[in-house]
Amino acid sequence: MSTRESIIHLADQLIRDQGYNAFSFYDIAKTLGIKNASIHYYFPGKTQLGIAVIKEQSRRFNVLKQAVADKRPAEQLRAFAHTYAATRQEERICIVGSLASDLHTLDTETGQSLALFAEEVIEWLETVLEQGKKLGDFTFAVPTRTKALLIITNLLGGLQLTRLTQPQDFYTIAETIIQELSPVQIKENNT
Template sequence: MQTRDKIIQIGDELIRKIGYNAFSFSDISKILQIKNASIHYHFPTKSMLVISIIQKHLYLLERFKKTVSDRTATDKMIQFLAVYAMGRSNSKISILGALANDYYTFDTPIQNELKLLMENTLNWLTETLKEGKTDGSFHYPMDHRTKATMIITNLLGAEKLARITFSHDFQEIKETILSELIK
């Protein structure tokens, strides 16, 4: 793995574990045992690093969408929820959950990338819900996008809450999201 990719990986892990404002290039340099100047060579600013991290997640979302494209709506939803569950490993939360709180402190380029990631996620989820409702596997009374927003809100809130309460709280909310869709 190239140094640039390692920096992105460590930055991503730090954001998802301790938050954007709690880490610095110095933290990354200590972990990688390199000088801060090496990080600045690849990312002159923290904003540029965060944009690259969000772009990595956009890429991962696109890969996920291709991987599940031929599955049923229910299978897609199960896999989507599993991604959020896996993202919680080692006390981390999703990149959306980790960065949403700091949205207004970011400069415009980061805000734009974060909006793009959120919109792409919501659009895919909305289409998956619509597909499931059309084929009769999902049941809910509201507009598709509203339901998608409610699911994302529940996931982001649950992953944060489970840091304070019990990790099984996230699992229960995840299972409830699915069971309410397919009842």
């Protein structure tokens, strides 16, 4: 991994661990064994680094998208949820949740970049849900976009809320999302 890539990777980890306003150039520099000023060689300012992090997340999201494009909707959704589960295991949150929380402290470019990425994810999820519905793999009684919003907020919010409860709560949420979409639900009575 190049220095540039390492900077982006570390910035991403720090943003999703501590938040955009809590990480500093020095945090990255000390880990990489370079000096603060060297980060400015690659990124003029924090804004540009932030945008690079969002773009990299978008790139990785598109890699996943392509990788699962031929699979069944349920499996696509499962792969998507799995990335959140991995994030949960790192005790981190998703980039959208992290930066949306700090939105009013970011400049407009960063905000626009983030909004673009969020819309990308929502739209992909809509197509997966539509596919699933057509194939009879998914059942849901609300408009597709609404269902997509509900699922994403469950995952995004789940990462944050379950930092305060237990990791297991997150996995329960993720499993439930998928279970609830199945047309035939084997109901167990948990009393």
